[in-house]
Amino acid sequence: MKFFIDTANLAQIKEAQDLGVLDGVTTNPSLMAKEGIKGQDNILKHYVDICHIVDGDVSAEVIATDYEGMIREGEILASLHDQIVVKIPMIKEGIKAIKYFTEKGIRTNCTLVFSAGQALLAAKAGATYVSPFIGRLDDVSTDGLTLIEDIRQIYDNYGYDTQILAASVRHPMHIIECAKIGADVVTCPLGAITALLKHPLTDIGLAQFLADAKK
Ligand code: G3P
Numbered sequence: 001m002k003f004f005i006d007t008a009n010l011a012q013i014k015e016a017q018d019l020g021v022l023d024g025v026t027t028n029p030s031l032m033a034k035e036g037i038k039g040q041d042n043i044l045k046h047y048v049d050i051c052h053i054v055d056g057d058v059s060a061e062v063i064a065t066d067y068e069g070m071i072r073e074g075e076i077l078a079s080l081h082d083q084i085v086v087k088i089p090m091i092k093e094g095i096k097a098i099k100y101f102t103e104k105g106i107r108t109n110c111t112l113v114f115s116a117g118q119a120l121l122a123a124k125a126g127a128t129y130v131s132p133f134i135g136r137l138d139d140v141s142t143d144g145l146t147l148i149e150d151i152r153q154i155y156d157n158y159g160y161d162t163q164i165l166a167a168s169v170r171h172p173m174h175i176i177e178c179a180k181i182g183a184d185v186v187t188c189p190l191g192a193i194t195a196l197l198k199h200p201l202t203d204i205g206l207a208q209f210l211a212d213a214k215k
């Protein structure tokens with residue numbers, strides 16, 4: 001399973017890259033705003049800066065919601081760097097844009113996916129990645145992991161190449177359950193990845209080994 005980090009914070013991306021387990025980055029307009037990145041030129045430069053830190057795919061999201069606007073923005077984003085994947089919202093115009101980019105050989109990430117039907121449409125349009133938001137489903141008392149299971153079954157039934165990129169992943173159990181189900185990718189905050197490291201018995205065991213080594 002691939003690990004992406006879900007942030008536009010360069011220090012956190014570097015820390016995850018230095019850990020040696022990072023496969024890519026996802027961003028969205030909210031994450032860019034959180035870092036105070038404003039203005040077209042600064043936003044485009046920031047995506048390039050991210051590409052220079054990480055070895056792997058970097059999702060950059062369009063802001064337009066009309067077909068022509070998404071094509072225009074997506075082509076600019078894709079031309080920035082060969083690691084860029086154009087992130088497109090799951091709306092009617094978005095599906096048409098994904099189909100267009102698929103035919104042009106430009107990779108896409110279909111975002112804001114909350115149902116198996118939406119994921120099926122994204123795969124049929126040729127999306128490289130589909131991003132079901134599992135934490136936000138959990139927030140409204142709907143099991144996000146069940147959606148990952150449903151999409152896995154549908155994609156396997158028909159051999160769709162679209163990769164399931166579990167998003168809105170909030171904690172280590174989300175990551176472990178996604179791995180058990182067979183999600184292709186999880187994207188999550190740095191803290192959810194580093195939380196996988198922790199176990200009190202590891203700390204106790206290491207302290208004992210170090211103490212015994214001094215004897
Ligand atoms: O990858 C999507 C993600 O940024 C949304 O996460 O925690 O805002 O639901 P969250």
